[in-house]
Amino acid sequence: MATIQIGIIMNGVTGRMGTNQHLIRSIMAIRQQGGVALSNGDRVMPDPILVGRQEQKVRALAASQGLERWSTNLDECLQDPYNQIYFDSQTTTHRAQSIKKAIAAGKHIYCEKPIAETLEEALELANLAKEAGVKNGVVQDKLFLPGLIKLKRLVDSGYFGRILSVRLEFGYWVFEGTWQPAQRPSWNYRKEEGGGIIVDMFAHWRYVLDNLFGEVRSVSCIGATHIPQRVDEQGELYECTAEDAAYATFLLEGGIVAQVNSSWAVRVDRKELVNIQVDGTEGSAVAGLRECRTQHRVNTPKPVWNPDIPNPLSFRDQWEEVPDNQLFDNGFKIQWEQFLQHVAEDAPFKWGLLEGAKGTQLSELGLQSWKERRWIDVPELS
Structure with a gap:
């Protein structure tokens, strides 16, 4: 040795x-x-x-x-x-x-x-x-996060049957820097310095969607600069020239619809900063950074819409945890x-770097979709 x-x-x-x-x-x-x-x-x-x-x-x-x-x-x-x-x-x-x-x-x-x-x-x-x-x-x-590893296990096992849709919520409140210091650097909100949540996060969503569910075939996206001014590291007020939120729909290979919301101007009402729900004909799953919960077809409740009485069902209690079954390293x-x-x-x-280029491609197409207010197909790269 x-x-x-x-x-x-x-x-x-x-x-x-x-x-x-x-x-x-x-x-x-x-x-x-x-x-x-x-x-x-x-x-x-x-x-x-x-x-x-x-x-x-x-x-x-x-x-x-x-x-x-x-x-x-x-x-x-x-x-x-x-x-x-x-x-x-x-x-x-x-x-x-x-x-x-x-x-x-x-x-x-x-x-x-x-x-x-x-x-x-x-x-x-x-x-x-x-x-x-x-x-x-x-x-x-993100492919190596425990929650996504468990989600990949479910996909590979055929647990979902035919996957219908993916809903991904990501984000948290980034303070403006006025009465509390910001927890992200100011360049994130300056387009001229490479900032913007579309450039930052669509590179992640591309490899997550491609590797877990199916290659991204088309995109519709709208961005927003919800917080127009922030305070930088020197305590100076500056204009935000890049978007701090993006709301996108992706059509994946096989007809799977993925709805992805990314925001630095949202308050979190979920267990993790990222939450992915996958629904299929045979079962569903909800994954975060570390946890993953499932609900199979045979365990799916049969709720009835009735706004005149209190909801009698505790929906979150009807899901089962996917066990770790391994030690998860960083x-x-x-x-x-x-x-x-x-x-x-x-x-x-x-x-390789070509996979990285796919992320940059999706960011560009997301920005183009926002600008032109239309769906845009995603060409294959080679």
Whole structure:
């Protein structure tokens, strides 16, 4: 047995998600467990070098994790052959150019989504990686959530019969920054900085819908900027130029209708920040981040509409929990492990940059549908 060190350039991990999910809960957790096992018994040990534009931030983050490797010079890191993988979790406006540099340097690519600001640029990245022969992947973290893993089990088992519809509710109230500080960065609400909930979330909904229920074939979407002004990190009032809510209907392969509401201006009356209900001819299920509940056809109650008397049924009590039946690790970490195995021994990994481009495509078509107030078909990408 041997331990194989793989240098990973981690660019843009000083942000909340980059720090918590990718660095601490994924790469550092993998290091603490002794690396990732390969099929021949060897292990891959990730060795990160943190890269950022602000020296103070990146140096402090490295020190907090006991890491000695950090830099503000991306080009220098790309020139080092020890660093085999380039990871990017910068803001979207900076991502594509850095990935192009990494591909040109022969690095394997793993990145957050959206992978680029436009579909044209996203496809260019996928083609450049293919031509260069570098392995590539995009984060699809929600597929690894316990609730969605359970939901996928039900789909694969044929539990639903013929799936009729999917209803997805996502969101929460993001404070404006006036009397309570905002819990999301201000660039999220500036279109010129890559903000907007359609660009942010449709990349997620594309891979969730494609992988669980059927490929997205067409979209109808309307967006809204419900909160026109917010307060930024400097305490200054600014105009919101990007939408903070989107209400969309997707037609999926097989005629499945998916209704998806995404909002940063909604108060939560459900157990999770995301809730997915799937209805089929034989049964239904409701999934959140961790839980999943079912109601089979034979257990479905027979309510009668009568507004003149109190409702005699407790509907939520009539659903059954899907058991865990396994230990669920952090979803970001699981996908990191799979990508490291993909790089080290060519293990299968199906979520390449082309899958990321599909998310950017759906965001563009959602924005176009909103602008033109019409349904738009989703062309196949190859």
